[in-house]
Amino acid sequence: MTRKIRTRIAPSPTGFLHLGTARTALFSWAFARHFGGDFILRIEDTDEARSTQEAVDQIIAAMKWLDLGYDEGPFYQMQRLDRYREVIASMLEAGTAYHCYCTPAELDEMREAQRARGDKPRYDGRWRPEPGKVLPPVPEGVPPVIRFRNPIDGDVTWDDLVKGPITISNRELDDLVIARPSSVPGQVGTPTYNFCVVVDDLDMQITHVIRGDDHVNNTPRQINILRALGAELPVYGHTPMILGPDGEKLSKRHGAVSVLQYEEGGYLPAAMINYLSRLGWSHGDDEVYSREQLVSWFDGTHLAKSAAQWDAAKLNWVNGQYIKATPDADLAPLVAAQFARRGIAAKADDHLARVCGLFKDRCATTVELADWAQMYFADVSPSAEDLATHVTDAVKPALATLADKLATVEWSKAAIAAAIKETLAAHSLKMPVLAHAARVLVCGRAQTPSLDAVLELFDKESAMKRLRAF
Template sequence: MKIKTRFAPSPTGYLHVGGARTALYSWLYARHAQGTFVLRIEDTDLERSTPEAIDAIMQGMNWLDLSWDEGPYYQTKRFDRYNQVIDQMLVKGTAYRCYCSKERLEKLREEQMANGEKARYDGHCRCDEVQKSRSANEPHVVRFANPIDGVVVFDDLIRGPIEIANKELDDLIIRRTDGSPTYNFCVVVDDWDMEITHVIRGEDHINNTPRQINILKALDAPLPQYGHVSMILGDDGQKLSKRHGAVGVMQYRDDGYLPEALLNYLVRLGWSHGDQEIFSRPEMIEFFTLDAVSRSASAFNTEKLLWLNHHYINHLDADYVAQHLLWHMNKQGYDLSNGPDLITIVKLYGERSKTLKEMAESCAYCYQDFAQFDADAAKKHLRLVAKEPLEFVKQKLSAIADFDWQIDIIHQAIQGAADELGVGMGKVGMPLRVAVTGIGQSPSVDATIHAVGKKRALARIEKALDYIEARADQ
């Protein structure tokens, strides 16, 4: 059997973390089996579906590089097909027209709730008498004639056997009064037409599964296998939501995460392969199986995601990381021709940065001058005692030819200044760092000065000397 999975988001908002994990699991299952992965946009909710949400989903899938083999299919472009199937069901008797008014349905619901019963449609229009006494031209919805007796049993690929009695299910609406088909019905026809063999989705769809199975059986269509993934919780044990910082996938891009880090984190958020924590994409494909997916809810841990991101910043090819860093550098508004290449930045700041956003913010002094020195750093290091070391190292750096402006030669100049002055490296290096960067922390001072450039570094040292002079006069 050729494995075929699908990811079928509703475009009513961004692609969130839970949706991205579902997409990843479906994608991995197909790739592991050398099958087919389908992208389907379930946009039957005409009021809430938006082009912006569709664009956000596409952006998220492309950024994560979860490429699809078929699609994207749009349900709104398949209404003729759905209605064709519904009309056939009306003839066959597996669906019927319901003429009940909104008032009758509301009264029925109120009575059922008052009696402690489960609110559901009572099948009033299912009988032949109602059907014969009413006209198809009257306003109506179409309902599926759900089996009255028996049970629906399916073997969930993650949760094991699940059994639901048909008496717990009512005759759901499959076509609205305005003629538009409903979500649960469109899903069924799509899975049938697209020959989906495995449906991997969130546990919030478990209640939909028996309804969809019954419709598939009524259509004499093959049944896919179903696997329902548990929800993701915040670190407080509550369902993940905006208040936990849970936002669209592209917000993680904006916050400076690499797609590899987010994918690695999501795959482990409910799935494991021994004690392994770091997975390359080929390893995910090779090892992924649904029987290793946990039935329990998973808690989102931002610190773990940051740890993974730091790992990937420092272990992926620097050229690749630089490509992702470019977006953040442009966001900061830097003139990139006015400083070092981005591969240099990645190598220089990788160990110090948990995110690319943090990296872009940290290297600002490599591309643009700062207005003033950090007050605490200047108070501690730009004192009168630092004047002689700064003047001495400035002379040493000035003497380096432009073509010899290399990290090792810069280091020798700084070390030489310290040696000749008979002081420790810190007595020269710390004032020099504050002078060149404006702050008290940076990568190694020789590499930082190299990245800043000779002309700019010397000008900043002179600025620091002026600051020391002005401070001494106060």
């Protein structure tokens, strides 16, 4: 291709940006970046009844969180109505579109009769102009739709970037409605999705359309409209859907939720990009790689023909790898944000960074990291079971000794470790017995990293107060 590569993502603001659309955006973005092209954001908001500003804001916020920067846009279809009407007027003049005065009741009757005959329900072309054909008289008071005059003969064939050659007969396609009725006599109503997307792709010089394979049936219609307009066709690539672990369509119970809920759930955007890119694309056996590597590899090949399967455990593993590799100082504000959602105030300072560094190897998300770190910023409530199991009468004298020794030492890991060792020797105890009891009191749980490392990051006064509370 000699033209500059231009891709787009065109979500509808009838809902939030979900995983499938995010993956499509990612593939389109990576493809454009690989070839030094442009990536465009378009908001397809012609469904006025269901489109909301809240959804628009969420889509843009999700794109920002994923760091899928777009070069142009966002463009809004409802701001381009004059352009669509201009193109429709030219098509009416050229005879590639026409007015249809069928009422909804007539269309229902038409389809019922076709079903009764065993035919595929479709528009029968009764208002389609043909040489020598006498059209019905225009009914009074019926606002018309405008239909595209689809070719009757021949096939539509394209070489799909993912699926390979696809051919659909024009006889399978009826005359598509490209503009809805208007309440204003003589005016073209709101154009439909399949028409607007064609004009947008034409005007925005889109060279590659990467989208879900639920759009395969739209593609021959859009190709025919583009040909009617004398336009150069883009390359189409239709990626299979993402399935849940049970092989069914991804649903909310699997994770088909707003992308931004993954931010709240403690996932890193780089990890989400990494994981989403592996759903339907691969580079050998590579599992964890950078955005830069993804861009350098993503040339449109190795896109899977079969559906990808969502695996929450695999996402957690990938996210855990990114958390381990993230500098402690960069994790601190993410954990502070998790605290803020819980009503806990904490500064993203060096202390919180050190806390993150102590626990991050144990965590798959920043929510889990905040769960660990919370002991330093909020009161703990050991369970009755842990207290009964670990803070026994047999260990309480040793806890008192440890508290006395810690009260007099410099608050450092080495000094704390020495005080613990001396206490164990004085009471002839093994480390787990004393450590578990101290952890339950100070940390609210029996299992943590080494006791000296955990205690060192506490404020000494707070740690002593908790240690003596038995």
